[in-house]
Amino acid sequence: MAQIRLDKFLASMGQGTRSEVKKQLKQGRVTVNGSACKKPECKVDPELDEIALDGTALAYQPFLGLMFHKPARCVTATEDGRWKTVMDFIDHPRKRELFPVGRLDLDTEGLLLFLNDGELAHRMLSPKHHVPKTYFARVAGCVTQEDVEAFARGVDIGERDLTLPADLVILSVQQAEGRKMPPEQAECRIVPECPKTGENYISEISLTICEGKFHQVKRMFEARGKKVLYLKRTAMAGLSLDASLAPGAWRILTKEEEERLQSTC
Ligand code: URA
Numbered sequence: 531m532a533q534i535r536l537d538k539f540l541a542s543m544g545q546g547t548r549s550e551v552k553k554q555l556k557q558g559r560v561t562v563n564g565s566a567c568k569k570p571e572c573k574v575d576p577e578l579d580e581i582a583l584d585g586t587a588l589a590y591q592p593f594l595g596l597m598f599h600k601p602a603r604c605v606t607a608t609e610d611g612r613w614k615t616v617m618d619f620i621d622h623p624r625k626r627e628l629f630p631v632g633r634l635d636l637d638t639e640g641l642l643l644f645l646n647d648g649e650l651a652h653r654m655l656s657p658k659h660h661v662p663k664t665y666f667a668r669v670a671g672c673v674t675q676e677d678v679e680a681f682a683r684g685v686d687i688g689e690r691d692l693t694l695p696a697d698l699v700i701l702s703v704q705q706a707e708g709r710k711m712p713p714e715q716a717e718c719r720i721v722p723e724c725p726k727t728g729e730n731y732i733s734e735i736s737l738t739i740c741e742g743k744f745h746q747v748k749r750m751f752e753a754r755g756k757k758v759l760y761l762k763r764t765a766m767a768g769l770s771l772d773a774s775l776a777p778g779a780w781r782i783l784t785k786e787e788e789e790r791l792q793s794t795c
Contacts, residue, residue, distance in 0.1 A: 533575050534573065534574065534576065535571055536562065536570060536574050537555065537570035539588075539623060540581075540583070540588070542623050555570055559584050562581055563579055564580070576590040593647055594622075594645070594647075595647070595782070595783035595791065596643065596644040596782055596783065597641065597769065598619065598620070598630075598642045598780040599639070599640065599772075599776060600638070600777070601778045602636070602639050603636065604618070604619070606634050608629075616630055616642060624646065629646075629648075629651070630643070631643045631645055631651045631654055631655065632654070632742055632766075634763060635748075637761070640771055641763045641765060641769070641770070643769070643791075644780070650791065650792065650795060654795045655742065660740035661740065662739070662766070663738065663739055663740075663742065663765070664736060664737070664763070664764050664766070665739075665747050665762065665763050665764065667734070667735050667759075667760060667761045668732055668733070668734055668758070668759045668760040669733045669759065670731075670759055671732075671757075672733055673698070673700050673733035673735050673756065678698045680754060681750065682695050682696065682697070687743065687749040689743060693741065693746070694740050694741050696740070696750070699735060699737075701734040702734045703731055703733045704731065704734075706730045706731060738765075768794040769790060769791065
């Protein structure tokens with residue numbers, strides 16, 4: 531493995547922020563192959579060197595997984611002439627090993643996983659494995675019980691087969707901003723019965739699908755004559771997007787999350 535800075539290695543092992551790690555180094559708490567090293571810029575090879583903090587060896591972990599909150603207006607690719615890519619947000623020292631698992635559209639936000647394990651990523655994306663993915667969406671118009679039933683049966687999005695049964699939950703149906711609310715609905719802002727056309731209404735929904743066809747969520751609503759206005763992935767393969775991650779931020783998967791991925795996929 532390539533050599534990396536000692537402070538970067540310690541931070542990547544979850545030993546603290548870069549400034550916390552620099553403090554630990556300054557205090558002489560870090561040893562490299564048995565000798566104290568106080569220099570953050572010291573180069574180490576995590577696979578060959580024995581690095582310890584307060585006498586406890588920091589074992590090099592071959593598996594690396596990150597949870598990323600993808601913002602809108604960035605592409606799930608490694609390079610792009612026009613837009614920022616998801617890779618531009620990752621400054622992990624082992625970034626070169628990582629790749630995004632699956633794709634989110636340019637305007638879709640939310641949970642994107644980065645792994646260095648190609649086999650696990652393949653299992654997560656394989657149509658055979660039916661790995662669940664949950665999305666929050668704002669949809670123009672009124673999403674109805676008929677849509678819920680249609681998604682549960684499978685809809686025609688122009689592929690050979692109908693989509694697999696999907697779990698659609700209607701969270702709210704509200705009159706669009708700027709429109710005057712009828713007084714009897716003004717307090718709760720929730721409209722229990724939509725007018726048939728659904729004009730000037732916005733629905734918020736949660737949808738769990740077990741496949742990942744191109745633009746699948748948008749195409750499923752299109753098949754019901756509805757347009758997705760906003761889309762965010764909130765969960766995948768049993769992992770939920772960490773609410774403390776702002777758009778553009780990432781963190782290393784916990785051991786428990788890693789185990790859940792291995793057992794779900
Ligand atoms: N479905 C979509 O339509 N877009 C995405 O980005 C993800 C799922």
